[in-house]
Amino acid sequence: MGCGYGATMLQLLEVLPWSTITGVNLNSEQLAIAEQKVTASQHSQRAQLQLANFQAIPFQDESYDAAYALESACYGEGETKSKFISEAARLLRPGGKLVVIDGFKKHSQPLPGWMDRIHRRCLTAWDMTSLANIDGFAAALKLQGFTEIEVKDISWNILPTLIYVPVVVVKLLSAQLVRKEESRRQYLQALLLTLLLSPFKKHFGYFVVTCTKSNVEKKN
Numbered sequence: 080m081g082c083g084y085g086a087t088m089l090q091l092l093e094v095l096p097w098s099t100i101t102g103v104n105l106n107s108e109q110l111a112i113a114e115q116k117v118t119a120s121q122h123s124q125r126a127q128l129q130l131a132n133f134q135a136i137p138f139q140d141e142s143y144d145a146a147y148a149l150e151s152a153c154y155g156e157g158e159t160k161s162k163f164i165s166e167a168a169r170l171l172r173p174g175g176k177l178v179v180i181d182g183f184k185k186h187s188q189p190l191p192g193w194m195d196r197i198h199r200r201c202l203t204a205w206d207m208t209s210l211a212n213i214d215g216f217a218a219a220l221k222l223q224g225f226t227e228i229e230v231k232d233i234s235w236n237i238l239p240t241l242i243y244v245p246v247v248v249v250k251l252l253s254a255q256l257v258r259k260e261e262s263r264r265q266y267l268q269a270l271l272l273t274l275l276l277s278p279f280k281k282h283f284g285y286f287v288v289t290c291t292k293s294n295v296e297k298k299n
């Protein structure tokens with residue numbers, strides 16, 4: 080759900096040779112590149128790509144065994160990403176698994192003024208409207224009939240990526256200045272603001288959330 084350029088999808092096709100995977104993305108340009116990558120791979124028979132909003136995917140109810148969203152659920156609407164969650168719940172068979180890996184706020188308290196301003200700029204730079212807080216997200220999963228909800232803070236695991244950010248920034252700037260490549264100002268801003276906020280572990284974290292769609296029918 081939000082497959083980007085298909086990188087994770089291709090890795091999963093490689094390590095799960097029995098699987099068939101459908102990647103869903105709202106961005107047609109990214110999807111076209113994903114399509115090229117998948118076609119060039121040896122896994123094209125097991126892969127499908129679909130242009131769609133992951134909050135309204137044109138597939139039948141209960142047609143998937145598992146779903147994942149890597150750094151994409153954050154783009155869902157609302158504070159708890161409830162439309163994203165309900166769409167995952169609709170598509171999964173009972174007993175199906177959902178895995179979400181993403182940045183979250185750690186609480187719903189107001190942030191200090193200066194941090195809130197940086198946070199808002201950061202969201203704008205990433206084209207996001209809000210970052211869910213992890214407890215609210217887990218509660219929304221429960222409400223939509225997910226069980227066995229496991230939340231793991233893996234913030235320290237992404238430290239090497241954060242250390243790499245300045246290298247990426249220098250590379251992008253030199254490409255712009257030396258090779259006169261197109262300016263990627265907004266992306267640079269997003270990277271630097273994320274780096275700036277990342278030490279504030281009391282407020283922000285990077286999590287992996289796994290859960291199972293209940294076998295018991297949800298009562299309305």
Ligand SMILES: C[S@@+](CC[C@H](N)C(=O)[O-])C[C@H]1O[C@@H](n2cnc3c(N)ncnc32)[C@H](O)[C@@H]1O
Nearest residue numbers: 081082083087104105106132133149150151154
């Ligand atoms: C940071 S990328 C995720 C990378 C990707 N998961 C991967 O494994 O490489 C976020 C992706 O979510 C997609 N996206 C954002 N909102 C979406 C939506 N409502 N429906 C479908 N895709 C969406 C964006 O187009 C982008 O490709």
